[in-house]
Amino acid sequence: MISVIFAIIPFCYNVLILAIAMAVTGLAMGVIDTIANIQLVSIYQKDSAVFLQALHFFIGFGALVSPLIADPFLSERCGNRTGGEESLHFHRSSVYNIRTFNTSTATPPLAHEEESIVSYAFWIMAVINLPVPIAVLVLMYLEKLIPCCPGSKSRLLDKDELSMETQGTEAAPAPEPQHPAQQEDDVGGHGDLFSCCRNGNLSGLPPSFFGIHILGGIVLFMTDGIVGAYAGFVYTYAVAPPMSLTPKTAGYLASLFWAAITAGRLVSIPLAYRFQPVRLLMVNLAGVIVTVLLLLLLYTSSTFLFVGTCLLGLFLSSIFPCMLAYTEDVLEYQGCATTVLVTSAGLGEMVLQVVVGSIIHTAGSYSFLLCGMIIGCIGFIVFFALLLCHRLHRNYLTGTSKKTAMVEEPSSEKNEERT
CATH class of the missing domain: 1.20.1250.20 (MFS general substrate transporter like domains)
Known part of the structure; x- marks a missing residue:
């Protein structure tokens, strides 16, 4: 979703459409951020602090590098963004020339050139992001986790059933009564993110x-x-x-x-x-x-x-x-x-x-x-x-x-x- 929207952002000629596109991008990034943190905590638990630091290092690294990748395309026509009053004066005069251009004619050459240059920055960021969803889809295909994937059930489920069969052959003591919250955790697993906040558990929480x-x-x-x-x-x-x-x-x-x-x-x-x-x-x-x-x-x-x-x-x-x-x-x-x-x-x-x-x-x-x-x-x-x-x-x-x-x-x- 992020790559697709970054690719179509240069074609958003309406501010409302651009705002909707940026909102959807932010929604997708928020989902990725939340799930990544939850999964690291769920998998590593006591050791999760080290892996969370590594995750947020790459978040900061991306925030630092991304503007450097886009900067040449953003500043090629408008001059250096940090070039002082001369670049500001050039930018203001360019905007003034675009606004005073005869609207009955074609698109101003300067605006068209700046538009095409800025578009490259968004397209490059969209291409850079593509390997991540491709790698995830390949992994899901190999583990047969895609619903439309031809073949039998997933390998992960096969492993779970094999372990259950192995445990079933061993003599097991009679099950002890469990707390309702523990029963819900056993049923929901790690995928149930809000099991701690269900109605059955709220009354017993301090x-x-x-x-x-x-x-x-x-x-x-x-x-x-x-x-x-x-x-x-x-x-x-x-x-x-x-x-x-x-x-x-x-x-x-x-x-x-x-x-x-x-x-x-x-x-x-x-x-x-x-x-x-x-x-x-x-x-x-x-x-x-x-x-x-x-x-x-x-x-x-x-x-x-x-x-x-x-x-x-x-x-x-x-x-x-x-x-x-x-x-x-x-x-x-x-x-x-x-x-x-x-x-x-x-x-x-x-x-x-x-x-x-x-x-x-x-x-x-x-x-x-x-x-x-x-x-x-x-x-x-x-x-x-x-x-x-x-x-x-x-x-x-x-x-x-x-x-x-x-x-x-x-x-x-x-x-x-x-x-």
Whole structure:
């Protein structure tokens, strides 16, 4: 779907059609992001932190490389995008010439040439994305998972039946009564993402279970909101007083920020193997606050703006995968937390950009860093509330297991007396 829509985007001559196309693309990307995170957590569980860091490294790497691939086609006619006032003047004059062109004649040559050049960028990205769905379809065909695929049932089902037959030949003890939630998990398997939130299970869940979902989502709402707002408005902050950098110099800040995020996720892969996710979260959240505080204090230093941008990207890079691994570990990998956290992160990146942009428009450029400081502090406070909620949830589970053990001991003694 992503490749098809990227291929037809150059033919969208209506803004509404283009908006619908971009919305469908975003929907497809959101499904891929959510399912990829859920599957890694479901497969690797205790070791999922390392693989989540690797996954999000490639997400950041793609966000860093994709603009570099498209940049030559976007800037060939309009000049260098970071070329200062000359390129802006050339772009404005080109737009003016297109608008004042006689509409009764054919399409302006300049507009037609720019349109064809930009189209190449979308077509190249569509072709680059194609090997992934092709490889998945080949794998599905080899495993006979495609419904219209000729042949018998899939190999994976054959393996499952073989293991069931092997287990059936062995002597098995009488089945013990299971908890309703456990029975539903056995029936639904890993494909049932919302088994923990069904009506039959909600009544038996403690408040701490829902608190962990909500607080973890708020932390990612804040931190991913900082990522989106900083990447979107650091250029605006840099070219405005008192920083007053040239547009060409300020244009490198966003690229440096994404490069730091990508490098931070690469470094976090071995760190996730050695340290627990909760420790990495605490260090990263504290680092975000300290970095933004230094940017506020040294607001006239252009050198530290670049250094702070790099540090902020490094600290923000691994918060999402660490939070995902931490919450799923606390909730015993039921899958619901992943969906909530991915959705909350996307909402934060969308909403806080609008909020911060409106504040910058009304209060000035200095409010950009002040908003980042406030958002970071709120995220840090909510994280400590999440730790407290985790402790309450752990105490609840410990008390429940003790009660279960006390109930099982008398019943086992009675069975021994009967025998």
